[in-house]
Amino acid sequence: MAARAPTRLRSGSVPAHAPTREDLDRLAGYPHVVVSWIDDDGYPTSVACGFEVDAEGGTVTLAPTAEPIPTDREISVMGSHIRPQPGVGYDERRYLQLWGTLTAGRTLAPARAWGWDENEVPFFEYSERSVPQSRKYLAELSEEKGRPIRPRLSPFWLALRTTRLPFLSATAVPVLLGIAVAAHHGFFTWWTALLTLVGGSFAHLAINVTNDIFDTLSGADEANTTPTQFSGGSRVAVYDLVTIRGLAALALGLFGAAAAIGLALVAITGSMLLLWIGVAGIVVGVAYTAPPLKLVYRGLGELAVALGFGPIMLLGAYVVQADRLAWEPFVVSLVPGILIALILYVNEIPDRRSDASAGKRTLPVRFGPDVIRTGYLVGAVAAFAVILGGVLAGLMPWPTLIALAALPLAVRVHRGLRTHYDSPYTLMAVMGQNVNLNLVVGGLLLAAYVVTIVGSAVVS
Amino acid sequence: MGWLPEPVERLLEVALVGELTVIGPHGRPITHPLIPLYDGERIYLHSSTLFSRKLEHIKRNPRVSLALTDPVAMKGNPDRATIQGTARVIEDDPHTDWERLILEMWRRKEPAIDDFLKVRVALPLFFERAVIEVRPERCRYWPAGRTDQPAVETRAPGTEAA
Numbered sequence: 001m002a003a004r005a006p007t008r009l010r011s012g013s014v015p016a017h018a019p020t021r022e023d024l025d026r027l028a029g030y031p032h033v034v035v036s037w038i039d040d041d042g043y044p045t046s047v048a049c050g051f052e053v054d055a056e057g058g059t060v061t062l063a064p065t066a067e068p069i070p071t072d073r074e075i076s077v078m079g080s081h082i083r084p085q086p087g088v089g090y091d092e093r094r095y096l097q098l099w100g101t102l103t104a105g106r107t108l109a110p111a112r113a114w115g116w117d118e119n120e121v122p123f124f125e126y127s128e129r130s131v132p133q134s135r136k137y138l139a140e141l142s143e144e145k146g147r148p149i150r151p152r153l154s155p156f157w158l159a160l161r162t163t164r165l166p167f168l169s170a171t172a173v174p175v176l177l178g179i180a181v182a183a184h185h186g187f188f189t190w191w192t193a194l195l196t197l198v199g200g201s202f203a204h205l206a207i208n209v210t211n212d213i214f215d216t217l218s219g220a221d222e223a224n225t226t227p228t229q230f231s232g233g234s235r236v237a238v239y240d241l242v243t244i245r246g247l248a249a250l251a252l253g254l255f256g257a258a259a260a261i262g263l264a265l266v267a268i269t270g271s272m273l274l275l276w277i278g279v280a281g282i283v284v285g286v287a288y289t290a291p292p293l294k295l296v297y298r299g300l301g302e303l304a305v306a307l308g309f310g311p312i313m314l315l316g317a318y319v320v321q322a323d324r325l326a327w328e329p330f331v332v333s334l335v336p337g338i339l340i341a342l343i344l345y346v347n348e349i350p351d352r353r354s355d356a357s358a359g360k361r362t363l364p365v366r367f368g369p370d371v372i373r374t375g376y377l378v379g380a381v382a383a384f385a386v387i388l389g390g391v392l393a394g395l396m397p398w399p400t401l402i403a404l405a406a407l408p409l410a411v412r413v414h415r416g417l418r419t420h421y422d423s424p425y426t427l428m429a430v431m432g433q434n435v436n437l438n439l440v441v442g443g444l445l446l447a448a449y450v451v452t453i454v455g456s457a458v459v460s
Numbered sequence: 461m462g463w464l465p466e467p468v469e470r471l472l473e474v475a476l477v478g479e480l481t482v483i484g485p486h487g488r489p490i491t492h493p494l495i496p497l498y499d500g501e502r503i504y505l506h507s508s509t510l511f512s513r514k515l516e517h518i519k520r521n522p523r524v525s526l527a528l529t530d531p532v533a534m535k536g537n538p539d540r541a542t543i544q545g546t547a548r549v550i551e552d553d554p555h556t557d558w559e560r561l562i563l564e565m566w567r568r569k570e571p572a573i574d575d576f577l578k579v580r581v582a583l584p585l586f587f588e589r590a591v592i593e594v595r596p597e598r599c600r601y602w603p604a605g606r607t608d609q610p611a612v613e614t615r616a617p618g619t620e621a622a
Contacts, residue, residue, distance in 0.1 A: 032529065032530075034479045034491060034527050034529050036479075036481040036489040036491050036525070036527075037489055038483060038487060038489055042523060043523045043524075043525060043544045043598075044481035044482065044483055044489050044523060044524060044525040044544070045481070045525050045542060045544060046479060046481055046491070046525055046527035046529075046542050047527075047542065047607050048527065048529035048540050048605065048607055049607050049608075063608070064608050065607045065608060066607065066608055066609050066610045066611065067600075067607070067610075067611065074487075074488055074489070075489070076488070076489050076490075076491060078479060078491045078493075080477065080479060080493045080530065081530075081532075082476060082477050082493075082530075082532070082533055083532075084476055084532065084533065084535075085572075087571060088570075088571060088572045089476070089569070089570035089571065089572040089573070090476050090477070090533070090570070093493070095493050097490075097491055099488065124583070127508075127510050127583060127585065127586060130510040130511055131510065131585060133509075133510060133511070133512060133513065134508070134509040134510045134512065134585045134588065137509050137512040137515065137516070138509055138554070138588070140516075141551060141554075145552070149553070149554065151509070151554075151555065151584055151585055151588045152555045152584075152588075153580070153581060153584050157580065157581040160581065161581055161584075229582070239584055239585055241584060
């Protein structure tokens with residue numbers, strides 16, 4: 001029996017291993033085993049029976065069965081467990097199979113083992129580890145059938161997944177805030193505001209798709225076996241739902257749409273300032289993952305995101321309306337800039353191992369949990385300090401102080417990072433709270449500006 | 461219609477898990493716990509392309525057996541059975557074939573599958589599936605699960621042992 005003791009059972013995508021004492025201890029926990037072999041007619045056959053385990057001696061002894069179990073060929077014993085959930089199905093799936101040759105005394109010294117326990121390797125991780133097997137199977141099936149057989153999704157869900165549409169809230173916050181600050185300053189045209197929102201959204205979706213292309217090509221997404229709804233990319237290329245060529249065409253189309261709207265806004269406003277802000281946005285967005293800069297691979301992703309979703313988005317939206325720069329929108333832009341950078345920062349935590357293997361040296365790859373947790377606190381406090389400082393300096397209207405009410409949400413995320421740092425799936429709730437932090441702060445700032453604008457209108 | 465003994469059909473109707481054993485590349489028995497479905501004649505099992513090694517094994521050698529052994533997974537029924545047969549993998553369109561062939565039977569045993577289907581977008585490859593259709597040929601049945609007692613053996617009509 002091998003001395004090596006793996007920390008967990010192997011999944012389907014990992015070869016079977018030499019049994020360990022741990023395997024035998026686990027087998028002892030099953031109420032019976034299913035013994036299987038190939039019978040003389042060439043069919044597999046099985047019989048269930050009781051058993052005893054000698055973990056020290058590395059053997060399994062089978063209880064008597066009326067049917068003789070052969071001793072001249074390889075047999076297997078399997079322990080299998082589920083917990084029925086009436087009206088639902090079942091859970092607590094686990095199984096363990098051991099192979100060896102039975103002695104005359106009905107004792108088996110297993111030579112191979114394989115199994116899965118969903119409490120140790122969650123089903124989603126087990127599935128992700130098995131993606132290469134799915135691709136191999138479908139490729140061989142395509143060859144066998146003489147036609148391409150690929151996985152599919154309905155166009156709506158495929159579009160949603162490929163572009164990561166729900167993340168558009170990150171664009172809505174700075175764009176709407178830029179428009180609100182401009183309105184507060186007396187500049188507002190509804191249709192250019194709407195165009196700005198649409199153009200900014202196209203740019204964001206284009207950057208999402210570009211990011212997926214480069215993370216797929218670098219192997220970072222494929223190496224990630226614990227993606228969540230917030231991390232690990234869209235995975236449409238990893239799953240072969242869309243080809244890299246298809247993604248590239250989509251990214252170009254989205255960039256084209258964003259550029260067309262941006263140029264239209266430049267033509268309408270006649271603002272060269274807007275042109276430069278737009279160019280800066282595209283450059284930062286592409287440089288985020290694309291060579292040669294690959295900012296996120298160098299630990300500069302947060303800075304790029306802070307710039308892109310902070311000053312660039314918010315000032316861009318402001319300039320469309322006001323055709324000038326001002327300190328107030330710049331100060332306000334720091335808030336979503338920091339908070340959206342913190343979304344990336346936290347979402348990189350579960351990806352850190354696969355990112356490291358693909359050479360993507362993000363901040364959670366470079367620094368340990370304590371530094372990352374402290375970094376989160378510093379960033380969140382800085383965002384709230386900007387609001388307080390902006391109001392005290394007379395740059396932001398006092399109702400914006402209402403956004404400080406979201407501070408407990410940031411504290412909750414920080415606490416969650418302490419508890420769930422090493423568990424991608426339980427960290428998901430924390431990642432969700434962190435996304436909500438940006439939405440709540442952005443929403444409260446927006447509401448404060450609306451109140452200020454309405455208040456000013458009423459007074460005047 | 462089918463020829464399986466009625467007590468075995470009862471096991472198939474309720475079993476949430478059965479142990480499907482296939483023949484691996486080196487002639488080794490490889491067992492997979494799967495949810496068995498039964499239409500009164502054939503037994504149906506199914507597999508995502510994610511976990512498709514069993515399908516490769518069956519395509520190489522279609523002889524299989526299905527053991528029904530766990531009372532916990534069979535609503536407390538202590539009986540046990542092993543059914544041997546020949547399997548066929550249905551995989552012309554892994555995106556839709558299985559829905560047409562077995563979804564109705566699957567949801568009767570595992571109603572939660574409809575909730576998973578609603579969020580197909582979250583795990584698209586899980587729902588790319590092939591169906592394993594088993595034609596039973598030989599059945600051994602152990603009343604009360606007493607495998608220390610000789611099994612009651614039945615064979616498909618026309619395949620009785622000489």
